[in-house]
Amino acid sequence: MSKQAPDLTAALCCAPLTQRRVPTGTAAALAPAFKALGDPVRLQLLSMIASADGGEICVCDLTPAFDLTGPTISHHLRVLREAGLVDAERRGTWVWYRARPALLGRLAALLTVEPVAGAAGPAPATGTSRECA
Amino acid sequence: MSKQAPDLTAALCCAPLTQRRVPTGTAAALAPAFKALGDPVRLQLLSMIASADGGEICVCDLTPAFDLTGPTISHHLRVLREAGLVDAERRGTWVWYRARPALLGRLAALLTVEPVAGAAGPAPATGTSRECA
DNA sequence: CCTCTGGTTCGACGGATGTCGAGACAGGGA
DNA sequence: TCCCTGTCTCGACATCCGTCGAACCAGAGG
Numbered sequence: 001m002s003k004q005a006p007d008l009t010a011a012l013c014c015a016p017l018t019q020r021r022v023p024t025g026t027a028a029a030l031a032p033a034f035k036a037l038g039d040p041v042r043l044q045l046l047s048m049i050a051s052a053d054g055g056e057i058c059v060c061d062l063t064p065a066f067d068l069t070g071p072t073i074s075h076h077l078r079v080l081r082e083a084g085l086v087d088a089e090r091r092g093t094w095v096w097y098r099a100r101p102a103l104l105g106r107l108a109a110l111l112t113v114e115p116v117a118g119a120a121g122p123a124p125a126t127g128t129s130r131e132c133a
Numbered sequence: 134m135s136k137q138a139p140d141l142t143a144a145l146c147c148a149p150l151t152q153r154r155v156p157t158g159t160a161a162a163l164a165p166a167f168k169a170l171g172d173p174v175r176l177q178l179l180s181m182i183a184s185a186d187g188g189e190i191c192v193c194d195l196t197p198a199f200d201l202t203g204p205t206i207s208h209h210l211r212v213l214r215e216a217g218l219v220d221a222e223r224r225g226t227w228v229w230y231r232a233r234p235a236l237l238g239r240l241a242a243l244l245t246v247e248p249v250a251g252a253a254g255p256a257p258a259t260g261t262s263r264e265c266a
Numbered sequence: 267c268c269t270c271t272g273g274t275t276c277g278a279c280g281g282a283t284g285t286c287g288a289g290a291c292a293g294g295g296a
Numbered sequence: 297t298c299c300c301t302g303t304c305t306c307g308a309c310a311t312c313c314g315t316c317g318a319a320c321c322a323g324a325g326g
Contacts, residue, residue, distance in 0.1 A: 017176075018183040018232065027173040027180075035171025039314080040160040043167070047155035059273065072315055074274055079313095093272060093323055099151065101246045108244035113234045172284080192303065205285055207304055212283095226293055226302060268326080275320070283312070290305070296298085 016112045033107055036083035041066060042076045049086055050099035058094045149245045166240055169216035174199060175209045182219055183232035191227045 022030075037043055048065065049057050063073045077097065080086045084103050089096050155163075170176055181198065182190050196206045210230065213219045217236050222229050 017180045018234070018237070020180075020184050022177055022180040024173070024177065027176040031171055031173040031176050034167050034176070038164055038168025038171045040157070040164040041314090043150075043160040043164050044155055044157065047150045047153075047160075050151040051153050063273090068314095069316060070273070071275080071317080075314075078274085090273090090322080095273065101151070104151070104244050105246045108241050108246065111237050111241035111244065113238045113241065174284090193301095196303095201284095202286060203303070204287080204305080208284075211304085223292085223303090228303065270325085271323090273320105273322085276318085277316105278318105279314105279316085281313085281315105284310090286307105286309085288306085288308105290303105292303080293301090295300085 014106055014109050017110050018113055022110070030107065030110065033083045033085060033103055036079050036085060037107075039076065039079075041068065041073075042080055045073075045076055046080055046085055046099065049080075049097045050101075050104070052098075056089075056096045056098040058096055060094055062097070147239055147242050150243050151246055155243070163240065163243065166216045166218060166236055169212050169218060170240075172209065172212075174201065174206075175213055178206070178209055179213055179218055179232065182213075182230045183234075183237070185231075189222075189229045189231040191229055193227055195230070 037046070044065075045062060048062060059073070059077070062077075063070055066073060077086070077088070081088055084100060086097050086099055089098075170179070177198070178195060181195060192206070192210070195210075196203055199206060210219070210221070214221055217233060219230050219232055222231075
């Protein structure tokens, strides 16, 4: 529980990679998220979760989509959870996963090659992104 | 040398993660790039390369920016190279690195949360059938 | 109560990864 | 020529990662 969602407060800057050098703190805060995406299974899991109808999906619908055992899928889901990319909630018998678009948007903004004025930032997110020019 | 630039032809689709499920081939092709970004040192190296003045930077300017030995920096640069994120060229005594914006843009598009319609140029005519050229 | 199903945690295994020192290679200059 | 600087390769080491089987926990019904 305590490892859920690494402190993204260190990633104050969200200017694109290609514009100015990313600070050490930002790199340290965002690299785990990229590492979590660095596995084909997790990439597909996140996609299935994020594109699910209704915004959420049950683990029972994720597991049969891969040639992997239950514990392995559960491990990958925990990695995504601890990276802050998804969130889980148990309702009755089943556990439902949903995506966290805030971090996803921040990663996309970091990799953007063109400035793309009016960045698609997390509108309902915490506080104001004052640091983002 | 033969490992330079993994076949990105498998990543035919470039629709955002959140729109539809990422195919297995796309996930397998793009996951190594995310894995390469999953290290704070490599994230800073790529940023220094991509944001360098003139579009390229010498290894001799990268190495002193970290508390790491030469071989370690060289290793990280090779990972970025083999992921197709950067390119290297030797000119005289020094080796110069430059970014490859194509793959970077594809990764950013995959993580985009909003379609960003109309952000650049006229509206896309075909609505949801956004096929990658 | 017991049992069944869904999901997670634990422990273990093989393979990959990050880091270093030592050495090799490339190019420029004395 | 020899040497010096810059960069990469090699070998080694400790650690981390992906995967599995077995066991464990949480709810829903009997």
